[in-house]
Amino acid sequence: xxxxxxxxxxxxxxxxxxxxxxxxxxAFEQAGAVNVRNLLTGTNELGFFRDYExxxxxxxxxxxxxxxxxSQPLTDEETDRMWNMELLTIPEEKLHLLAxxxxxxxxxLLSNTNELHWKYGSRQAFCHNxxxxxxx
Numbered sequence: 001x002x003x004x005x006x007x008x009x010x011x012x013x014x015x016x017x018x019x020x021x022x023x024x025x026x027a028f029e030q031a032g033a034v035n036v037r038n039l040l041t042g043t044n045e046l047g048f049f050r051d052y053e054x055x056x057x058x059x060x061x062x063x064x065x066x067x068x069x070x071s072q073p074l075t076d077e078e079t080d081r082m083w084n085m086e087l088l089t090i091p092e093e094k095l096h097l098l099a100x101x102x103x104x105x106x107x108x109l110l111s112n113t114n115e116l117h118w119k120y121g122s123r124q125a126f127c128h129n130x131x132x133x134x135x136x
Contacts, residue, residue, distance in 0.1 A: 008101060012111035012118075016098075017090050017125050024086035031082060032070045052114050059115050084120040095126070 010016055021042040028036040039046045048065035051057045057065065063079045101107060113121070 005105065007106045007108060009108045009110050010098075012109060012113050012121070016094060016109070017121055018088040019086055020088050021086055024083065027082035027085045028066075028070070031074065031078070032072055033066075036069075053112070055114075062114075062116075080116055080120070083116055087117060087121045087125065090125045 013019055019042070021040065025036055025040055028040070039049050045053050048057065048062060048069070051065075052059075052062040062083075063074075063076055066079045066082075067074050098107060111118075
């Protein structure tokens with residue numbers, strides 16, 4: 001333990017939680033999203049994906065943009081499922097590391113993640129042995 005360090009800040013996507021951009025892209029392509037690869041790059045999203053990631057449009061507006069782009073009457077659950085296909089899990093060894101670090105340091109999560117990814121990911125990814133993200 002380093003006595004000079006009191007706090008550790010972690011990022012969410014690609015640091016704690018593993019990502020699967022290809023799974024997300026494939027789900028959108030299967031739903032009819034032509035050229036979605038031009039909008040979802042994993043590093044610099046474009047169009048309505050970027051607007052959502054930057055907080056310029058709300059979750060309902062994002063869902064509406066997906067429906068318009070795909071030209072299908074998708075349910076909220078369908079659009080959310082496709083979008084959340086990008087999220088995998090936090091590997092167990094990282095959760096163990098967080099638990100150990102929390103004994104000696106204050107841990108913080110600082111992220112620019114969007115509402116849908118956080119709602120889904122915070123419920124799914126941190127769940128381990130009955131714990132949730134607040135535990136870590």
